[in-house]
Amino acid sequence: xxxxxxxxxxxxxxxxxxxxxxxxxxxxxxxxxxxxxxxxxxxxxxxxxxxxxxxxxxxxxxxxxxxxxxxxxxxxxxxxxxxxxxxxxxxxxxxxxxxxxxxxxxxxxxxxxxxxxxxxxxxxxxxxxxxxxxxxxxxxxxxxxxxxxxxxxxxxxxxxxxxxxxxxxxxxxxxxxxxxxxxxxxxxxxxxxxxxxxxxxxxxxxxxxxxxxxxxxxxxxxxxxxxxxxxxxxxxxxxxxxxxxxxxxxxxxxxxxxxxxxxxxxxxxxxxxxxxxxxxxxxxxxxxxxxxxxxxxxxxxxxxxxxxxxxxxxxxxxxxxxxxxxxxxxxxxxxxxxxxxxxxxxxxxxxxxxxxxxxxxxxxxxxxxxxxxxxxxxxxxxxxxxxxxxxxxxxxxxxxxxxxxxxxxxxxxxxxxxxxxxxx
Numbered sequence: 001x002x003x004x005x006x007x008x009x010x011x012x013x014x015x016x017x018x019x020x021x022x023x024x025x026x027x028x029x030x031x032x033x034x035x036x037x038x039x040x041x042x043x044x045x046x047x048x049x050x051x052x053x054x055x056x057x058x059x060x061x062x063x064x065x066x067x068x069x070x071x072x073x074x075x076x077x078x079x080x081x082x083x084x085x086x087x088x089x090x091x092x093x094x095x096x097x098x099x100x101x102x103x104x105x106x107x108x109x110x111x112x113x114x115x116x117x118x119x120x121x122x123x124x125x126x127x128x129x130x131x132x133x134x135x136x137x138x139x140x141x142x143x144x145x146x147x148x149x150x151x152x153x154x155x156x157x158x159x160x161x162x163x164x165x166x167x168x169x170x171x172x173x174x175x176x177x178x179x180x181x182x183x184x185x186x187x188x189x190x191x192x193x194x195x196x197x198x199x200x201x202x203x204x205x206x207x208x209x210x211x212x213x214x215x216x217x218x219x220x221x222x223x224x225x226x227x228x229x230x231x232x233x234x235x236x237x238x239x240x241x242x243x244x245x246x247x248x249x250x251x252x253x254x255x256x257x258x259x260x261x262x263x264x265x266x267x268x269x270x271x272x273x274x275x276x277x278x279x280x281x282x283x284x285x286x287x288x289x290x291x292x293x294x295x296x297x298x299x300x301x302x303x304x305x306x307x308x309x310x311x312x313x314x315x316x317x318x319x320x321x322x323x324x325x326x327x328x329x330x331x332x333x334x335x336x337x338x339x340x341x342x343x344x345x346x347x348x349x350x351x352x353x354x355x356x357x358x359x360x361x362x363x364x365x366x367x368x369x370x371x372x373x374x375x376x377x378x379x380x381x382x383x384x385x386x387x388x389x390x391x392x393x394x395x396x397x398x399x400x401x402x403x404x405x406x407x408x409x410x411x412x413x414x415x416x417x418x419x420x421x422x423x424x
Contacts, residue, residue: 026098090135107160119157317341
């Protein structure tokens with residue numbers, strides 16, 4: 001999971017910085033408008049330039065200055081200075097924009113009650129200035145000056161308070177959503193581990209138990225050859241279980257593997273599965289660009305099927321080469337695992353053989369399909385099709401049935417019921 005969303009005050013701070021921009025422009029524009037009509041006093045020019053510089057510094061170093069600006073004294077000083085300058089310049093200058101922006105800024109960084117009081121006081125002073133036509137450029141008696149602007153001055157503070165509350169509530173909602181997603185992700189991971197244990201480890205442990213009974217019976221009859229063969233199969237099955245356990249533990253511990261590309265993840269699985277064996281494995285990626293990807297569940301399914309298929313090749317196929325080919329067919333991502341081994345002829349209806357059934361169940365759980373095609377002397381091809389986008393999974397009754405094509409499908413021999421077979 002990613003980190004939780006940032007605090008709502010960060011969004012409020014960014015919005016407050018945007019409000020500082022018109023507070024920088026308003027004194028400059030007012031100075032231009034004033035010089036076009038009158039020659040202002042030198043002190044007034046200095047005050048306007050100081051307001052521009054102070055607002056620029058607040059914009060530039062907001063993260064450092066914000067705690068100080070949130071003090072109530074700043075609200076009083078800021079609005080008081082703005083009103084004095086407006087009284088000197090007049091309502092006909094852009095300083096009214098400064099008053100409006102100041103109200104919004106106050107609403108973003110101060111409590112609601114002081115802001116509402118300041119907005120009301122600022123509006124009353126605006127009315128007084130309007131009546132006495134104060135300043136170098138007094139305001140007129142048009143509807144815009146007498147109604148619209150005072151309404152904006154009065155509503156700027158409440159608008160800032162409302163925006164701050166909306167942003168804070170949005171942050172709380174985002175945090176709650178993130179917590180729910182994290183809980184769902186933990187639950188899904190637990191269910192996935194439970195499925196892994198049930199589909200692979202539990203079935204093969206039951207097979208070891210059955211073989212142990214066979215071994216016990218052979219020893220009681222004195223049939224040492226059968227006992228030796230059963231013991232060998234138990235050892236091979238235990239070795240397979242150890243490999244499956246390592247794969248599950250690796251998925252739990254190595255979170256960074258989720259960031260790897262699909263080809264890199266397949267290469268890692270190949271390296272683990274073929275370690276210590278003289279088996280040449282080649283990976284081809286024939287997907288078009290941009291390459292379609294898989295969901296997290298589909299990715300795990302493809303890696304699990306790859307590990308199990310390579311395990312079968314090593315144990316049963318007597319192959320020298322294996323080719324893994326990634327392709328795309330419509331909205332499907334296709335993986336074909338082809339070996340040059342001896343192939344298999346095992347009835348698909350033979351009870352107790354869980355290998356292909358388990359692989360098909362994995363594929364169906366990710367809304368995909370698994371097909372195994374093989375014949376004696378022609379090698380084996382495992383074709384896995386998974387959707388690039390989520391879709392409803394097939395019914396469980398369909399999931400356990402492999403799809404038959406031109407050549408007969410081969411189930412791998414299961415140790416649990418065939419002392420001569422390999423591990424699933």
